[in-house]
Amino acid sequence: MIITDKQKQTLTHNLAVATAWIVALLFFFPIFWMILTSFKTEQQAISIPPLLVFEPTLDNYRVVHERSDIAGYAWNSIITSFGGTVLALLISIPAAYAMAFRPGRYTKGILLWMLSTKMMPAVGVLMPIYLLCKRFDLLDTTGVLIVIFAMMNLPIIMMMLFNFFREIPKEILEASRMDGASTLVEITRIVMPLAWGGIASTALLSVVLMWNEAFWSINLTANNAGTLVSLVASFSNPQGLFWAKVSAVSTLACAPIVVFGWMTQKQLVQGLTFGAVK
Amino acid sequence: MLAVAIRAGQQGMGSSMNQTLSRWLQAPSIVLLFIWMIVPAGMTVYFSFINYRLLSPEQGGFAGWSNYEFFYTDRDFWPAIFNTLLMVGLVLVITIVLGLALAVLLDRRFRGRNIARLLLISPFFIMPTVNALIWKTMMMNPIYGILSVVWRFFGAEPIDWLSQFPLLSIVIIISWQWTPFAFLIFMTALQSQDHEQKEAATLDGAGFWAQLWHLTLPHLARPIAVVVLIQSIFHLSIFAEIFVTTGGGPGNQSTNLAFLIYRQAFFGFDVGVAAAGGIIAIILANIVAYLLIRVIGKNLTV
Numbered sequence: 228m229i230i231t232d233k234q235k236q237t238l239t240h241n242l243a244v245a246t247a248w249i250v251a252l253l254f255f256f257p258i259f260w261m262i263l264t265s266f267k268t269e270q271q272a273i274s275i276p277p278l279l280v281f282e283p284t285l286d287n288y289r290v291v292h293e294r295s296d297i298a299g300y301a302w303n304s305i306i307t308s309f310g311g312t313v314l315a316l317l318i319s320i321p322a323a324y325a326m327a328f329r330p331g332r333y334t335k336g337i338l339l340w341m342l343s344t345k346m347m348p349a350v351g352v353l354m355p356i357y358l359l360c361k362r363f364d365l366l367d368t369t370g371v372l373i374v375i376f377a378m379m380n381l382p383i384i385m386m387m388l389f390n391f392f393r394e395i396p397k398e399i400l401e402a403s404r405m406d407g408a409s410t411l412v413e414i415t416r417i418v419m420p421l422a423w424g425g426i427a428s429t430a431l432l433s434v435v436l437m438w439n440e441a442f443w444s445i446n447l448t449a450n451n452a453g454t455l456v457s458l459v460a461s462f463s464n465p466q467g468l469f470w471a472k473v474s475a476v477s478t479l480a481c482a483p484i485v486v487f488g489w490m491t492q493k494q495l496v497q498g499l500t501f502g503a504v505k
Numbered sequence: 506m507l508a509v510a511i512r513a514g515q516q517g518m519g520s521s522m523n524q525t526l527s528r529w530l531q532a533p534s535i536v537l538l539f540i541w542m543i544v545p546a547g548m549t550v551y552f553s554f555i556n557y558r559l560l561s562p563e564q565g566g567f568a569g570w571s572n573y574e575f576f577y578t579d580r581d582f583w584p585a586i587f588n589t590l591l592m593v594g595l596v597l598v599i600t601i602v603l604g605l606a607l608a609v610l611l612d613r614r615f616r617g618r619n620i621a622r623l624l625l626i627s628p629f630f631i632m633p634t635v636n637a638l639i640w641k642t643m644m645m646n647p648i649y650g651i652l653s654v655v656w657r658f659f660g661a662e663p664i665d666w667l668s669q670f671p672l673l674s675i676v677i678i679i680s681w682q683w684t685p686f687a688f689l690i691f692m693t694a695l696q697s698q699d700h701e702q703k704e705a706a707t708l709d710g711a712g713f714w715a716q717l718w719h720l721t722l723p724h725l726a727r728p729i730a731v732v733v734l735i736q737s738i739f740h741l742s743i744f745a746e747i748f749v750t751t752g753g754g755p756g757n758q759s760t761n762l763a764f765l766i767y768r769q770a771f772f773g774f775d776v777g778v779a780a781a782g783g784i785i786a787i788i789l790a791n792i793v794a795y796l797l798i799r800v801i802g803k804n805l806t807v
Contacts, residue, residue, distance in 0.1 A: 239713075240613065240615075243610050243613060244613070244615045246610060247607070247610045247611050247615075247621055248617075248621055250607060250610070250625070251621040251622075251624040251625045252624065254624065254625050254627070254628060254681070254684070254685070255624040255625070255627055255628075256651075257628070257639050257640065257643070257644055257681070258627055258628065258631065258639075260639075260643055260644075260651065261635075261639050261643065264643060273649040275648075275649065275654065276654060277651060277654055318533050318534045318537060319534055321530035321531070321533070321534075322530055322531040322533065322534035322535070324530060325526070325527040325528075325530035325531050326531060328527075329524070329527040331524070331527070335802070335805055337531070337535065338805065339798050339801070339802050339805070341534075341535075341538055342798060342801065343794055343798055344538055344541065344542045346738055346790055346791060346793070346794030346797070346798075347542065347546065347787060347790070348738075348741060348742040348763065348783075348786045348787060348789075348790045349742060349744075350742050350744065350762075350763040350766045350767065350782075350783060350786055351546070351549060351766075351783035351784065351786045351787040351790070352545035352546060352548075352549055352783065353766065353767070353770060353779070353783065354548075354549060354552055354770055354776050354779050354780050354783060355544070355545040355548035355549055355552065355780075356545055357770070358548075358776065359545075359548075378537065378538065378541040381534065381537075381538055381541075382538070385534065410526065435630060438632070439630070439631075439632040439633065441632065441633045441634055441744065441745035442742075442744050442745065445634075445744075445745060445748060446767075446771075455632070456632050456633070456634050456745075457634075459632065459634040459635050459638060459749075460634040460745065460748065460749055462638060463634075463637075463638065463641070463748070463749040463750070470642050470643060470649075473638060473642065474643075477635040477638060477639065480632060480635060481630070481631050481632060481635055484630055484632070485627055485630040485631065487630070488626070488627070488629065488630030489623055489626075489627075489630075492626065492689065493693075495689065496689055496690055496693045499686070499690075499735065500690060500728075500731050500732075500735065501801050502801075502805070503727070503728075503731045503800065503801050504690050504693055504694050504727070504728045504731055
C-alpha cells in the first residue's frame with residue numbers, strides 16, 4: 228500500500244492533535260483531582276485504588292466553612308489584591324499617561340529603571356521590611372500587604388499602561404486640542420474611554436498576581452490579616468490526613484482566580500514579558 | 506539645531522500637556538518606587554555590617570565583614586548556592602523544551618483548541634501554596650498518591666518523592682506551574698510567524714525538523730531569551746514551594762539561597778547574617794536582571 232503525501236499529512240495532523248489533548252489533560256489532571264477530592268469523604272480520598280466514581284458530598288465545604296474562618300481569609304485576599312490594584316493604578320495611571328503622551332529625554336531610562344526594581348528578590352529585603360512592620364505595629368495588617376503588593380507590581384502595571392496609552396492615536400488628541408479642549412477634558416473624554424479596556428485588563432492581571440503572592444503573605448501575616456495563600460500554607464503540616472478538606476479549601480481559593488487568569492491570557496504575555504513579546 | 510527643534514515640536518504635538526504637569530504626574534510613582542527600592546535595600550546593607558541578634562539586642566556595634574563570613578562559611582551555604590542554580594537550570598530546561606513542544610503542537614487548527622489551551626495554562630494560575638500542597642499530598646504521597654498508584658500498576662516500587670528526591674520533586678512541582686507560562690509566551694510569538702514562508706518551505710521540500718530548525722527556532726530566539734531571564738528571576742528565590750513541601754530538607758538537600766536566608770532570620774534570629782545573605786541574593790539576581798533589562802531595552806520604543 229502506498230501512502231500519499233496527503234494521507235501522511237492528515238496522519239501527522241491527527242497524531243499531533245491527539246498528543247496535544249493527552250498532554251493538556253495530563254497538565255490539568257492535578258487540578259481536576261483536587262476538585263474531585265473535595266467532593267469525597269476523607270475515607271474515599273485516600274482509598275486504593277483511587278476512586279473516580281463515587282457519591283459526591285458537600286460535607287467538606289460545610290465543615291471547612293464552620294470550623295475555619297475561611298471567609299475571613301478570603302476577605303483578606305480580596306481586600307489586599309483589589310486594594311493593592313487600586314492603589315497601584317492610582318499611582319501609575321497619571322505617570323504612564325504623562326510618559327506616553329509627553330515623553331522626555333529620560334522616559335525610556337525611567338521605565339527601565341522601574342523594571343529593574345522588580346528584580347529585587349523579596350528575600351533580600353525581608354529583614355528590613357519585617358523589622359519596620361514590627362517597629363510600627365504593622366505586622367499582620369492588611370494595610371501593609373496592600374502597600375507592598377502595590378509597590379511590587381507597580382513596574383509591571385506601569386509598563387502595561389504605558390503600552391496601552393501609546394497605542395492611542397495622537398491625531399485624535401490634536402484634533403481635540405484644536406477645538407480648545409483642556410487637558411482635563413482631554414483625559415476624561417477622549418483618552419479614558421479609549422484606554423478603558425487596557426486599564427481593565429491591567430487591573431485583572433494585577434489582581435491575579437497579587438492574589439497568588441506568597442512570600443510576603445506567609446512572612447508578614449498570621450490570623451488577623453492572613454490571606455488564602457497563607458491559610459493553605461498552614462495546612463502543610465497536617466496532623467493526620469485531611470485531603471478532602473484541604474482540597475475543598477484549595478478549590479475555593481483557586482477557582483475564582485483561575486477563571487480571571489483565563490480572561491487575562493493575552494495581557495499576561497505582554498505584562499509579564501514587559502512588552503517584549505506581543 | 507534643526508533636529509532638536511523638530512523633536513521638540515513633535516513632543517508638544519500629541520498633547521496639550523506641558524512639561525511641568527507631565528513631571529508632576531510622574532513624580533508620585535517615581536518617588537514612591539525610589540523609596541520602596543532604596544530604604545529597604547539601604548537598611549539591608551546597614552544591617553549586614555552590624556551585630557544585630559533579635560535574642561541578644563544588647564550586643565550591637567560594627568561587625569565588619571563578619572556577618573558575610575558567617576553566612577558563607579555556613580556549611581549549608583555552598584549546597585544552597587548549588588541547589589539554587591541546579592533548580593533554576595533544571596526548571597529552565599524542562600519548561601522551555603516542553604513549552605516549545607506544546608506551542609508547536611498546538612500551532613494548528615483543530616476542534617476544541619481553545620479548550621485544550623485553557624486546560625494547559627491553568628496550572629499557572631494556581632497559587633504556589635496550593636500547587637505545592639496538591640503535589641505533596643495527592644500526587645506524591647508514597648502510599649496514597651497518584652504517582653505511587655501508577656508505579657504499582659507497572660509493578661514498580663513506589664517512590665517517596667519528597668524524601669528520596671526532594672530537589673527533583675520541587676523541580677517537578679515548579680515545572681508544572683511554569684511550563685504553561687513558557688507555552689503561552691511561545692504560542693503568542695508563533696502566531697506572529699509568517700505562515701506563507703512555512704508553506705513555501707514545505708513546497709520546496711523542507712521537512713518538519715528542517716523548518717523547526719531554520720524557521721521556527723530563529724523566530725523564537727527572543728521569546729526564548731525573555732523566558733529564560735524572567736523565569737531565572739522568579740526561580741532564583743523560590744520560597745513558598747519549599748516552605749510547604751520539604752522545609753528545605755531532608756538535611757539541606759532542598760535548601761536554596763532564599764530558604765537559607767529565611768532560616769537564618771526566623772530560626773537563627775540573626776538579622777545581621779540574614780541581611781548579609783540578602784545582599785548576596787540581590788547581587789545574584791542583579792546579574793540576571795542586567796541581562797534582561799538589556800534585552801527589553803532594545804525593544805522599548807518611546
